[in-house]
Amino acid sequence: MAKLEVRKGSKVFKKDGQTIYALQETNMQIEDKKFVSIIGPSGCGKSTLFNIIAGLLKPSTGHVLLDGHDIVGKSGYVGYMLQKDLLLPWRTILDNIILGLEVKGVSKKDGRKRALPMLQKYGLKGFESHYPNELSGGMRQRAALLRTLLYDKDVILLDEPFGALDAQTRLLMQTWLLKIWEDFKKTILFVTHDIDEAIYLSDEIYVMSHRPGRMKAKVTVNLPRPRNELTLSHDSFIQLKQDLLAMLKEEQVT
Amino acid sequence: MDGNDEHVDLTQSKIEFISKPDKEIETELEIEDETKKSRKTKRVALFGQIVLGIVIIALWEILTRLKVIDPYYWSSPSLIVQTGLQVLKEGSLYTDLLYTAGATILGFILGTIGGAILGLSFWWSSLYSRITEPYMVAFNAIPKLALAPVLVILFGIGFNSKVVLAFMMTIIVTALAAYSGVKAVDQDLERLLYSLGAKRYHVFSKVVVPTSMPWIVSSLKINIALSLAGTIVGEFISAQHGIGRMILYAGQVMNINLVWVGVVVLSILSIVMYFGTLYLEKWLLKGH
Numbered sequence: 001m002a003k004l005e006v007r008k009g010s011k012v013f014k015k016d017g018q019t020i021y022a023l024q025e026t027n028m029q030i031e032d033k034k035f036v037s038i039i040g041p042s043g044c045g046k047s048t049l050f051n052i053i054a055g056l057l058k059p060s061t062g063h064v065l066l067d068g069h070d071i072v073g074k075s076g077y078v079g080y081m082l083q084k085d086l087l088l089p090w091r092t093i094l095d096n097i098i099l100g101l102e103v104k105g106v107s108k109k110d111g112r113k114r115a116l117p118m119l120q121k122y123g124l125k126g127f128e129s130h131y132p133n134e135l136s137g138g139m140r141q142r143a144a145l146l147r148t149l150l151y152d153k154d155v156i157l158l159d160e161p162f163g164a165l166d167a168q169t170r171l172l173m174q175t176w177l178l179k180i181w182e183d184f185k186k187t188i189l190f191v192t193h194d195i196d197e198a199i200y201l202s203d204e205i206y207v208m209s210h211r212p213g214r215m216k217a218k219v220t221v222n223l224p225r226p227r228n229e230l231t232l233s234h235d236s237f238i239q240l241k242q243d244l245l246a247m248l249k250e251e252q253v254t
Numbered sequence: 255m256d257g258n259d260e261h262v263d264l265t266q267s268k269i270e271f272i273s274k275p276d277k278e279i280e281t282e283l284e285i286e287d288e289t290k291k292s293r294k295t296k297r298v299a300l301f302g303q304i305v306l307g308i309v310i311i312a313l314w315e316i317l318t319r320l321k322v323i324d325p326y327y328w329s330s331p332s333l334i335v336q337t338g339l340q341v342l343k344e345g346s347l348y349t350d351l352l353y354t355a356g357a358t359i360l361g362f363i364l365g366t367i368g369g370a371i372l373g374l375s376f377w378w379s380s381l382y383s384r385i386t387e388p389y390m391v392a393f394n395a396i397p398k399l400a401l402a403p404v405l406v407i408l409f410g411i412g413f414n415s416k417v418v419l420a421f422m423m424t425i426i427v428t429a430l431a432a433y434s435g436v437k438a439v440d441q442d443l444e445r446l447l448y449s450l451g452a453k454r455y456h457v458f459s460k461v462v463v464p465t466s467m468p469w470i471v472s473s474l475k476i477n478i479a480l481s482l483a484g485t486i487v488g489e490f491i492s493a494q495h496g497i498g499r500m501i502l503y504a505g506q507v508m509n510i511n512l513v514w515v516g517v518v519v520l521s522i523l524s525i526v527m528y529f530g531t532l533y534l535e536k537w538l539l540k541g542h
């Protein structure tokens with residue numbers, strides 16, 4: 001059985017007499033502990049799809065199944081890192097990270113005790129009591145991701161987490177994310193518009209069409225793990241990159 | 255080859271290292287200490303403030319002594335101190351101050367807290383807030399001090415009516431400020447909290463209240479002046495104690511020096527409250 005399944009999910013917005021098709025009927029089956037990317041032109045409905053899976057948005061049609069149970073319209077069942085880092089500016093990094101625990105009813109003190117070693121292990125040592133505006137973009141993304149991880153759900157949705165970072169930081173963060181994925185054994189759904197990033201990280205890549213988006217292709221990435229800088233110059237990496245580029249190029253014309 | 259090899263030879267790309275890595279900056283350089291600098295600026299500013307105060311008081315004294323300005327109306331610092339010590343000795347100034355400060359501070363606290371609660375409550379229902387908002391704006395526009403005679407009759411000539419006036423002066427201003435904060439809440443932060451399984455009260459306590467806090471705090475300083483005005487006008491209308499009553503009485507018997515004592519005491523009271531709110535601000539805005 002698939003860990004997560006989207007069945008005939010679609011979304012239409014109606015506003016000011018206008019009908020906006022945000023997402024066409026979509027089917028996805030994600031297996032447990034896989035790293036799956038979704039790639040597609042901007043505005044094709046990637047964030048909409050994530051909002052539906054996270055239960056923040058009711059789809060116009062369809063269902064979302066987690067371990068076979070319908071979670072459509074119910075929030076709190078998957079970890080979700082939204083497109084912005086959304087750290088609370090008035091809280092320290094440590095207190096930001098324990099937000100999900102606090103909502104669950106864990107006391108601040110216990111939450112901090114649990115979060116501190118994780119924060120130190122995953123590259124935020126020394127930044128515990130800093131405020132978000134004192135951190136670089138990469139550090140903020142790390143904090144936002146650790147917050148999602150500490151919320152401790154099997155499935156984690158990441159919506160273009162590295163989209164705003166420069167190329168060097170991005171590469172560092174990708175390696176960092178792979179390490180976390182290996183350590184925590186989560187199922188990750190990852191939205192990006194960067195082809196290299198999708199190939200480098202994923203087991204599978206879903207390619208979406210231009211808006212209103214639908215799933216156009218599913219690509220299986222057969223590159224050995226663990227991956228590193230050498231992966232980037234691997235023959236099948238380059239081949240896959242060209243195929244995906246061609247596919248996305250078709251989507252740009254219209 | 256014809257000696258014209260200006261074309262780029264790709265195989266000739268190379269890397270040259272131009273400095274040794276990790277050489278520490280020499281510590282003998284003189285580096286400006288930023289905290290030291292800002293502390294120095296602060297000291298100079300404080301010094302300037304004190305000097306300016308002394309200059310104003312000295313000018314006041316000298317100009318009234320030279321009769322450049324009429325000491326009958328303007329009194330003078332020395333006369334004010336003299337009169338002040340006299341009423342202090344009689345003991346009445348102390349009681350009056352206690353009444354005025356008590357009513358003002360109580361009205362200030364109740365109005366600020368009540369206003370904050372009222373303004374924040376608008377987050378819970380947009381229907382409720384839409385229905386109420388125009389009435390709040392209208393009530394805020396009423397010159398509430400014009401209602402003072404009614405309130406004094408309603409709540410008696412004692413302490414209570416002054417508190418009610420100070421309260422009415424501050425509550426709506428604070429409520430409108432808090433409501434602006436509520437309107438500024440980031441929808442994405444709300445969504446983030448829901449994605450973490452939060453209920454509405456979590457969003458309220460962890461996002462709405464902290465977001466609105468700077469707005470609420472910004473009304474504190476305005477509320478000092480408003481609550482003080484409420485109390486004084488209440489005392490003008492009818493009271494047995496209070497600085498307002500003392501000023502009114504002094505004016506009626508043409509004791510201008512005593513009027514000035516009242517004004518100075520009120521200024522001191524508002525300065526003390528000002529520093530109190532500065533402290534409160536720091537505490538409320540921890541981390542902002």
Ligand SMILES: Nc1ncnc2c1ncn2[C@@H]1O[C@H](COP(=O)(O)OP(=O)(O)O)[C@@H](O)[C@H]1O
Nearest residue numbers: 013020022041042043044045046047048049211
């Ligand atoms: N709340 C909304 N109301 C109306 N239209 C929306 C709303 N949210 C998204 N859309 C529209 O749906 C489409 C898909 O948006 P989105 O999922 O954010 O795309 P992506 O994340 O792939 O860039 C866009 O055309 C966007 O304008």
Ligand SMILES: [Mg+2]
Nearest residue numbers: 046047048083
């Ligand atoms: Mg998006």
